Amino acid sequence: MFSRAALLALTAALPLLAVASPAAQAQRCDTNIRVTNESSSIVTGIYYNPTGNRSWGTNRLGTAEVFPRRSVRFRLANEVPYDFRIVWITSATDELRNVDICRISEVVITDRGMRVR
Template structure:
């Protein structure tokens, strides 16, 4: 009987010793997947859908008090033409055009990250 108890005790202690040497499961925290921040594409087009020639085009960040320089320079934007541009920063922008022969139109607080076109019509401008 004593021999059985000794063998049982040895078996338990041996099992404990073996389990201490056995590979252990280690849980390593995994990084949490975070969606990347949306990228703002500040490229846009000015589309002249009016029947008149656009003589000047100015735009600036809405936080600024002035319009800045004429972006068309020596060029004009004839009916049906498209002009490609890129805003320097993200955020809200104001736009102003003047037509050859007189008249002007303004469009305020356009989110340049959401609008890809500024459309000039005979009655003004809109963003889409």
């Protein structure tokens, strides 16, 4: 049996437990990411996955292409670091690893590779 003091302490702690629950912390940052093509070539593939995932998975563009000076938006599923990979129409590729998506809003593709802002 719980003592009256233990029961009161547990009751007082319940609101604190609710604040720390995963549901209460579900959205700490905006996981919407814009990918902007500032390169001089068409981008035919954009891949991303949480850092540590060994597979790039499917091309997030499908059959679409991102022309120079155009952007696309994605909503990433998790608030964890991500790796990004792009493929230009020339079949050249670039990768950007361990990106803290809570600190950025955009991945920028240039002729020299990718960067974030």
